[in-house]
């Protein structure tokens with residue numbers, strides 16, 4: 001009886017998000033009372049030291065427990081001697097390399113005296129530690145001490161875990177509103193807690209250019225500022241207040257390094273040639289289709305018609321130069337060039353664009369956009385291997401003839417996402433699912449009166465987000481093209497960071513689970529139960545969240 005009681009207690013306490021691929025709850029607990037030795041090997045590509053050091057530092061800070069590090073000399077598999085020694089004497093946490101395991105995968109076995117962790121990469125060990133922290137009180141995940149806990153313990157479990165998808169992303173639009181690097185770091189922390197691994201930074205918009213480009217200083221002298229904090233829409237009028245901000249190269253490097261330490265790669269997005277009015281306002285002389293007219297950073301919501309003149313060779317050079325600086329700042333292998341919602345009206349009325357369209361043998365103005373990208377792709381192709389970057393585009397690019405771009409591009413599918421992703425995969429391209437409905441987590445998450453102003457009618461509930469089934473019914477031969485999932489946050493209506501957080505959480509967590517957990521292991525009611533304890537994490541972490549799904 002006692003034993004069953006203890007087990008059921010454990011079962012209640014154990015609440016891991018995203019749900020592991022395989023988990024068995026065992027009897028007993030590992031205690032951090034007394035000496036705990038952490039043994040870890042060398043591994044080929046390095047990186048494990050930082051993972052271990054960060055874990056040791058976090059445990060010390062949050063629990064006061066000082067783990068004793070014991071670095072193994074040769075990284076060989078730890079024999080039974082260590083295991084036996086641990087059983088007799090001090091408690092051990094033992095890391096060992098299993099080269100047969102996939103990137104990001106880990107095995108975690110918690111027994112009363114030893115915690116064994118196996119992985120093949122630093123990322124795998126990092127995720128094992130994230131799980132281990134989730135097996136402890138939420139202050140550990142939040143990175144804050146809790147003096148009220150007398151004994152730090154972890155329930156015994158056996159977990160074999162790996163992600164369903166390699167791309168588990170979140171996009172934040174800082175073009176419309178700018179929140180600053182401390183806010184981004186906080187988001188990165190929470191993403192990492194839930195094993196997300198891609199932060200897509202939407203850095204340019206009609207309403208603001210947010211990244212320093214040394215070759216084009218006016219992008220931030222002019223393009224990062226506008227005469228209104230709110231963006232006009234219907235009854236809401238621009239407020240006339242000077243508003244803006246941007247990231248310097250130093251800021252960007254700091255955030256990239258911060259994310260990297262948490263196994264999150266940052267993919268920058270510079271959305272060109274549409275959504276570019278802020279850039280056009282900075283350099284109308286060569287970016288505007290009509291330089292004779294006045295161009296300002298936009299004060300309104302919506303899609304501006306003021307797009308870059310893709311027939312101007314100086315505009316093409318501009319884009320190449322921007323890509324060169326992005327390449328230096330962002331080491332990740334992908335750059336996102338946007339490509340959504342690009343009105344062609346101005347091109348249709350520009351003689352250079354008319355001539356160029358004829359030259360490329362098309363009558364579809366969308367092909368001018370493709371031709372622009374083709375030149376940028378060729379520019380990247382000339383770079384040395386370590387500066388190669390793959391390009392990502394929103395799915396509207398598929399509305400043109402994509403043959404000149406080849407198939408080694410990635411399509412981020414948002415509008416009609418499921419069909420667009422299939423279309424991309426059939427063209428041989430990789431694809432990422434970020435369906436507007438329901439993965440645009442800036443939309444209202446309930447019909448409650450208390451919901452902050454945003455888009456939608458409150459239909460994109462936590463449940464709806466959770467129940468979207470990525471890659472459902474997709475033909476098996478196309479499935480390898482599906483890199484994963486991503487939640488997007490557009491900020492037209494959201495001036496303040498605490499409202500971003502309110503709308504993001506907990507829906508981001510539902511997307512994290514879709515990206516990680518096997519499809520057949522996902523269940524909304526089970527998720528909702530596990531979610532309840534996360535409110536404590538958000539409170540301790542100092543992030544706002546939608547409260548209505550918490551009891």
Ligand code: ACM
Pocket residue numbers: 340341394414
């Ligand atoms: C988008 O929502 N315009 C990508």
